[in-house]
Amino acid sequence: QKSPEEAAIDYRKAGFTMxxxxxxxxxxxxxxxxxxxxxxxxxxxEAVAALSKFPMNGFIPGSDMGETEAKDNIWANMDDFKKKMETFQVEAASLAEIAKGGDMAAIKPQFGKVGESCKACHKEYKKD
Ligand code: ASC
Incomplete structure (x- = not known):
């Protein structure tokens, strides 16, 4: 039987994997x-836009343990992490909308913005 904190870690890892x-x-x-x-x-x-809403639910208090790729500094910077996660959600939603048009010339710059929003968190809060 897993503790709620262990389950939250599994949950957020599953989200990032997806x-x-x-x-x-x-x-x-x-x-x-x-x-x-x-x-x-x-x-x-569309999948990334939907999935972007989930991992944050797994960063619950007390889940700062175990084998994870989160750096320790994420816990003291939760507001910033949450803000960066919201930027990812906004950019991913925009990409999903633009992608409906099927125009690579329009897709490409927005895909870049989504990638930047991934990187913004990884740089600060993800172990190499
Ligand atoms: C990927 C991946 C990431 C992001 C990031 C985007 O494919 O695994 O972590 O893109 O590199 O800039």
Missing amino acids: IKHHFGPMGAMVKGEKEFNAEEFAKNA
Whole structure:
């Protein structure tokens, strides 16, 4: 039986794993490593936008333990982390909207903004 804190860690890791699963193929299409398929791209963008809302729920008080990729400084900077997570949510929602148009020229810069919003947190709060 897992404690609520252990369960919260599993939950947020699962969320990030799912986000990565949907983010990766979009990156490959943007870079031209994978053939652009507008419908598949839009589905992935929709998934990331939906999934972006979840991981924050797993950063509950007391879940600052165990084997995780979160740096210790995340706990003293929860307001900033939450703000950065919200930026990710906004940018991901915008990408999902733009992706419906199926135009790579419009998608590309917004995909970049989503990537930047991922990186903003990783730089400060994720172990290398
Ligand atoms: C990925 C991945 C990340 C982000 C980040 C975006 O594919 O695994 O952590 O993109 O590098 O800038």
